[in-house]
Amino acid sequence: MEKRIINPWKWQDGRSYNQGVEVKHSESTLYVAGQAAVHPDGTSSDADMRTQLLLAIHNLEQVVSQAGYELKNIARLTVYTTNHPEFFSVFDTFTEWIAENEIKQVTSVIEVKTLYETLCVELEATLVK
Known part of the structure; x- marks a missing residue:
């Protein structure tokens, strides 16, 4: 698999994303549903944004790893x-x-009116291999 980054400008570099990503010669694609701050028992976190973000990242990492x-x-x-x-x-x-x-x-960051129950951040990913 080959990823080519397309950035006509420099300003996005400090914001941790790219304007375009071209993928060539990929073997497979993984579409990951939105991962939020949901505990292993299925309960939604009511913690602050940073804590919820860290748990959402952890949950995304688990799905990616298991795949x-x-x-x-x-x-x-x-x-x-x-x-x-x-x-x-x-x-x-x-x-x-x-x-x-x-x-x-x-990356796109989208503000929504609500997420499920007490959740305040959710990460949705597409991966290639």
Whole structure:
């Protein structure tokens, strides 16, 4: 599999995403449903944004690992949040995770009115291998 990053500008570099990702010669694709701060027993977290983001990341990592993929294979990552300002106040947690895992992806951050129960952030991913 070959990923080619397309960035006509430089400004997105500090925001931990790319304008385009071309994938060639892929073997398979994994579509991951939105992963949120849901505990193993199925209960939704009512914690703060950073805590929920960390649990959502953990849950995404579990699905990716069980499927036999690597996080660096993420090509698209969509973030749904119920509060843009609050999400961007913990954006450092998100960008550190992106950098640590050498993820080169396109990203959209979308504010939604609500998520399930008490959830405030959800991560949806597409991976290639």
